[in-house]
Amino acid sequence: MLTCQCDLCGRQMERDESRYEMRVEVRLANKDRALVADDFSADNLGAVSRLLRGLPHGEPAPVEPAGHHAVFDLCPSCCRRWRRNPLGARPAIDPRRG
Ligand SMILES: [Zn+2]
Numbered sequence: 254m255l256t257c258q259c260d261l262c263g264r265q266m267e268r269d270e271s272r273y274e275m276r277v278e279v280r281l282a283n284k285d286r287a288l289v290a291d292d293f294s295a296d297n298l299g300a301v302s303r304l305l306r307g308l309p310h311g312e313p314a315p316v317e318p319a320g321h322h323a324v325f326d327l328c329p330s331c332c333r334r335w336r337r338n339p340l341g342a343r344p345a346i347d348p349r350r351g
Contacts (some may be wrong), residue, residue, distance in 0.1 A: 259328035261335075266328055273332040278322040 255268045266272050327335065 257326050259331055260325040261327055261331040264328050264330075266326075271329055273327040273329065275325045275327050275332070275335065276322065277325070278320065280320040 256265045257268065257272065258265055259272070
């Protein structure tokens with residue numbers, strides 16, 4: 254019987270087994286949206302400045318593609334984990350704990 258592999262944990266799944274197809278699409282944000290104060294934060298400007306200063310003289314800045322998409326097969330267990338934390342973010346550090 255044909256199998257496919259979970260793209261996260263690597264587990265082999267039978268073709269008749271429940272599996273999930275995850276489609277990811279990332280697009281360049283619409284420039285026409287209203288800007289907010291965070292768009293002008295020092296961190297963003299500093300990151301751009303460091304990037305430009307690190308380029309060899311005369312070399313153009315790298316340009317991200319306008320969009321990217323990918324398709325992944327997930328086993329049920331990995332799908333549940335993904336739904337709980339889709340960006341794989343670590344829990345924020347609680348400043349009250351030091
Ligand atoms: Zn998995």
